[in-house]
Amino acid sequence: MRAVLCKAYGPPESLVLEDVPSPVPGKGEVVLSVKAASVNFPDTLIIQNKYQTKPPLPFSPGSECAGVVKTVGEGVTRVRPGDPVMAVTTYGSFAEEVLTSESRLLAIPPGMDFQTASAFTLTYGTSAHALVDRGELKSGETLLVLGASGGVGLAAIEIGKALGARVIACASTGDKLAVCEEHGADELINYTTQDLRERIKGITNGEGADVVYDAVGGPYSEPALRSTRWRGRFLVVGFASGEIPKIPLNLALLKGCSIVGVFWGDFVKREPARFATMMQQLSEWYQRGLLKPYVSETLPLERAAEALTLMSSRKVKGKLVLTM
Numbered sequence: 001m002r003a004v005l006c007k008a009y010g011p012p013e014s015l016v017l018e019d020v021p022s023p024v025p026g027k028g029e030v031v032l033s034v035k036a037a038s039v040n041f042p043d044t045l046i047i048q049n050k051y052q053t054k055p056p057l058p059f060s061p062g063s064e065c066a067g068v069v070k071t072v073g074e075g076v077t078r079v080r081p082g083d084p085v086m087a088v089t090t091y092g093s094f095a096e097e098v099l100t101s102e103s104r105l106l107a108i109p110p111g112m113d114f115q116t117a118s119a120f121t122l123t124y125g126t127s128a129h130a131l132v133d134r135g136e137l138k139s140g141e142t143l144l145v146l147g148a149s150g151g152v153g154l155a156a157i158e159i160g161k162a163l164g165a166r167v168i169a170c171a172s173t174g175d176k177l178a179v180c181e182e183h184g185a186d187e188l189i190n191y192t193t194q195d196l197r198e199r200i201k202g203i204t205n206g207e208g209a210d211v212v213y214d215a216v217g218g219p220y221s222e223p224a225l226r227s228t229r230w231r232g233r234f235l236v237v238g239f240a241s242g243e244i245p246k247i248p249l250n251l252a253l254l255k256g257c258s259i260v261g262v263f264w265g266d267f268v269k270r271e272p273a274r275f276a277t278m279m280q281q282l283s284e285w286y287q288r289g290l291l292k293p294y295v296s297e298t299l300p301l302e303r304a305a306e307a308l309t310l311m312s313s314r315k316v317k318g319k320l321v322l323t324m
Contacts, residue, residue, distance in 0.1 A: 003018060025099060064093060064121050134262050144213065158291050170224075200227040221245040293318070
């Protein structure tokens with residue numbers, strides 16, 4: 001089978017595509033025939049040794065996929081060969097076959113195709129954990145989303161609307177904001193041409209946002225935190241800008257607000273029952289038409305390096321998917 005391999009840490013162009021032996025499942029493990037694998041920001045970090053998970057070299061990047069069960073190991077009872085599933089693998093999905101634990105498999109919601117399924121779990125799971133568990137977003141509240149046109153950003157918009165919130169989407173270009181509007185954003189802010197704080201103040205009549213969803217970091221984090229209302233919640237989701245901001249902690253004191261960390265990967269491992277319940281809720285919302293995953297582009301497996309370059313340069317709207 002073919003696999004994209006990281007043999008030495010470096011940029012996307014250092015990856016190679018090679019034929020490798022098919023994996024063999026051990027106890028509790030499953031081999032999937034991968035149909036599609038989505039590209040996520042952590043994939044750009046793991047190949048550079050900048051991510052918290054550090055697999056031994058060589059390895060295939062790719063944190064989630066969808067496909068068909070090929071073989072199962074001893075003790076596997078939830079799935080059998082031929083079953084369509086989606087999987088969170090952390091790495092390994094940029095290959096025609098992937099070995100993963102049975103516990104990392106999820107049923108594909110009815111009516112969802114493989115490309116959409118490959119782009120569903122990580123983005124919607126992250127945003128649901130952020131907004132429901134960590135942000136406790138309520139109906140009638142105002143949600144501000146930074147980097148709103150990306151995969152987790154669009155998921156945050158849709159989940160925010162499903163929860164009954166008013167959603168302000170922030171992005172860097174007009175075409176990105178247009179995608180945000182298509183996915184339900186009530187208000188739009190171009191933070192490269194508009195003053196972020198003044199726009200938030202105007203939209204909220206000076207009250208500020210109840211919840212800020214920040215997957216970007218960089219120069220917009222502090223003004224967004226300053227724009228929370230009393231008892232607001234600022235969600236630290238990620239740092240797609242490449243810059244981890246240094247926040248004056250007196251702001252949390254003056255606002256009476258919370259700065260809340262969102263680490264979805266550990267949430268899945270530490271609270272599997274809660275994770276399963278949340279994914280069931282997301283599946284129900286999808287079937288009701290409240291969630292509409294946006295795959296803006298698909299590329300073949302051999303163009304994985306190009307896909308990762310597009311992701312790291314923040315040129316992807318929604319999700320980009322590799323097909324086998």
